[in-house]
Amino acid sequence: MRRFNDFGIVFPLVMVIIIKIGIMRKLFFGIALSITSLTACGQENKVVKGAVTEMSVAQDKFSEIGAAELPEAVTKAIDTYYPSAVINKAYMNNSRQFRLDIILKEGNSGTIYADKDGDWIER
16 A cells, blocks of 8 residues: 655645646736736826926928028027037028038038027927
């Protein structure tokens, strides 16, 4: 007669239990993930009341203009921040924003944007 606590019988039973626990854990986490994703999709959109900030986006349609047509504030800003710069081409859009293609004394070139007051616009 065999004993049930024999190593040959106990070890496979323990392995079966461990495997079933692993499967149950994966099943549990899969169900939990499914429930949370379904509740996130089912939420209603809420209207937030508060201050409204208007932001104007400049149009990208720039028309070429002569460097002499630039406002004095823009030319002063260029002289202040880029003293060695030469304006290669200048463009203006309907919002009186300027795109300036400049060449520096060192040979570097680039494009900068400014508004009518000489303030830089990041692009």
